[in-house]
Amino acid sequence: MKVLVTDPLLPEGLEILKKAGLEVEERVGLSPEELKEAIREADGIIIRSGTKLTAEIIEAAERLKVIARAGTGLDNVDLEAASRRGIVVMNCPGGNTNSAAEHTLALMFAMARNVPQAMASLKAGRWERKKFLGRELMGKTLGIIGLGRIGSVVAERAQGLKMKVIAYDPYVTPERASEMGVELVSLDELYARSDIITVHVPLMKETYHLLNAESFAKMKDGVLVINCARGGIVDERALYEAMKSGKVAGAALDVFEKEPPDPDHPLFSLENFVCTPHLGASTLEAQKNVAVAAASQVVDFLVHGVVRNAVNMPSVSAEALKVLKPYLVLAEKLGAMQAQLAEGPITEVSIVYQGEVSRLDTAPLTMALLKGLLSRALREDVNYVNALYRARERGIKILESKTETAEDFLNLIGVTVKFKGGENYLAGTIFGKMEPRIVRINDFQLDALPQGHMLYIHNDDRPGVIGLIGVTLGEAGLNISRMHVGQEPEKRRNVILLSVDQAPSEEVLSALRNLPHVHSVKALEL
Template identity: 45%
Template sequence: MTTKILVTDDISSAGIDVLSTLPDATVDVQTGLSPSELLVAIADADALVVRSQTTVTEQVIAAAKRLKVIGRAGVGVDNIDLEAATRRGILVINAPDGNTIAAAEHTFAMMISLARHIPAANRDLLAGNWNRKKWVGVELRGKTLAILGMGRIGTEVAKRAKVFGMTVLGYDPFLTEDRAQSLGVQKSDLDSAIRAADFITVHTPLTKETHHMIDAGKIAMMKEGVRIINCARGGIIDERALADALRLGKVAGAAIDVFESEPLALDHPLRQCENVILTPHLGASTVEAQENVAIQVAEEIVQVLRDDTFEHAVNLPSLSPRQKERLAPYLALAEQLGLFAAQLAQGAPSQMTVTYAGDAADPDGGYLTRTVLKGFFGFQYSGEVNYVNALRYAEDAGLRVQEVRESRGRVYTNEISISFATDAGSHRVSGTLYSESGPRIVELDGYPIDMPIEGILVYTRHEDKPGMIGRIGTLLGDAQINIAGMQVGRRETGGEAVMLLTVDKSVPNNVIDEIASHDGIRMVRAIEL
């Protein structure tokens, strides 16, 4: 039977050439399909290649009777229903490295253009003027650049900034001192970085934690005349607060490539600012980047269709049938524990120990460690981390990972435990599987706890004295946050106790701060799974 590879978005011809190397394969390029036309075209396809235009819904996946793999020629997979694909056993492949250089270079082009007023001077000259004195700029050499997010793109920006003679401050929850030193970057916390910076560039994913990470309050901390660049994700910067700061002169200039709502509205306040450079989401728009992502995803699809090894699976590891049978029940547990641990951490751990006990101590448990790290680093680098490159993320972050296997766990026979330490303290979280209720936490920082690893949680460590639990509940109630479940643990009366709450909605940072400020509260975390 002929293998059909359906391509529904424009990709580089180099990618089509790679797909055509698969023997007995037909590459069917049909772009601009309506939703109903896509349902017909996908019915007999073995592979689907898209960029960002095609939306792969659950209905599309249900109509695909033979589909084995979906390839996204790019990083994000927001236009693909991952849950539906995973449920059907369909691999989703992306190209996480292909546009790194393009995005880093666009960031630097924006920074230089901002420093030297290039777009404004160009417009002025085309209008018939010759205003040399009006467009006096600043040099990058000797200036301080704060990079918020030291993933692949942030790292490439740092390398280029060092060549230009800039002092680079790096903020990233997973940036260790060793990694920072190897890059020639000064590790910094967020507030210190933005206070000291002449230029600020953001390179984080858009998450609950990073939404409006740069708001009016953060802008107020910055130097007069700071310059801000965002080529990462719309929503990281509060655009209205930025527009206000640009008009007042607090921010000397901004260069923005991505926006909370795209395309940018005609009446958007940033369009009214003279000291801003706006580009229409061009970070990955180079011939080379488009060719790289097309080739990368095409090569991966060919490997999958040949039943060969592949690297950039977003939703499934490459496991043999025997490994799948043994490890499948523990994959969800491992990833949820990793995601929990990432939100438990304050600061970057340099070492992590993952302990497998009982059935989880299978000799193939290396796949489980990848899954733990996928959850751990996926919290910060959403959409970039998969089962294969998770180990590379750990290596790049300077995180040494040790695996330990035991015959039985400390609480239950079959367990997975994650232990790590940061400058702010050490933590251990353990989980197991219940046949009917799925993954559960069974131990937290040495205290017995029994709660599903899901939903929105609030974790506290506090003095074991009357009124503490009620006080925390009252603060959440005052914020209109309902408590759905509660587990408490302690070792001795009057010592330290822990509490894990399940709540019905996200807990704002100001509520967490208010809880933390109360006497007797030693630690509080909001965790979303």
């Protein structure tokens, strides 16, 4: 079997592949057309951030069984296309955690003490001690957006510098943050109180341009801003304007929305701007860690049939997977839906397996459910292997029970999620042999296919309200493909779950919320 390596990989990783008897083909720096040709005969491929595996390229892979990312981020892989083809996608979470955290601190020190600017001045023959007056980090307030794997290490190191650490992360409970010595605050409070702000969140729809003109306006005058996470989280044009006005005293970016950035990027003209070319994971130790991990995982899968750190399938045998697959899909959908319905940080997840499903190995199902629950927050950093660990890391209590009886169905997975201020109950089943269905949301009984763009609406039980909802969606060009309506008689309210053919915009959601007798509208992505 052949493994294609299209980004630089240290010799330690290559040697593991060769010792396992795999044919290794190194082809670094391929064009998209060259990659399409090279991947055609590959059984596995190992990449870093340089290779873009689009749907078109994946479709050209006739024998490909596994994609391994020697690193964490998977924004350069079309996961849907890979999953559709049955290709396992793996990453190496944790391999570059320390490296990325240390680089964040390096940029923080560089900004605080004007290291790059002072060095350039001295090399140009000037001695300008008074010009480069710095600031101490001790006693300053560091605001961390995203208290996950890397953010928590940054918090720990910053506390060693005697900094006050506050953080915003809606998926971390106050109790867990308290254990870390971190004060959990709202995003607006973080902006208002922080002397230095660093972001450690994945790039997704909700975090794109998270730091924008509105965000900068809420920050302290003279704030320092750092981004070692993903390009696109910071609106670079808005950052430039905030720095020009003096609102932001300094900024350091290791990542850019377009990489490499244009040579005439406006930020490059600012003396108080510090930058590096995506070096967060570029240490010898980190590169060795991810090279060995990626190669070992590919060998385990291709040679021994063992799956580790997969982001699109659980770690189970091929035989067991055939039986579990529909339940895995259902469990992950239940988790994803619960994450979107929760009104605050989740503190407890209680799962009950009823009927036929209770006689199966439910451990992978629990992992799938937790992966769905956490994926919106952690994206590529959560998979079927580490989902339970990531949940416990965030202080989420996990309860699981089984019963061989299910009142109305042959099998049922019921999930109760508790969060600050309330709880939600969801239940799902399998129709036939393969089709997942949501059959209950709290007291609302239904039969819904958990798929695509959905809207969850609470409204008064009055004539004409459903019609107004339909008209509003129709005027916005959204087609309703399925609708389920239930009643809450004691509250004289309806609960509506409907599917639409495209994601509703914020304007559409606002219009729905402003309709008479509509109490709440939530957009769900499944």
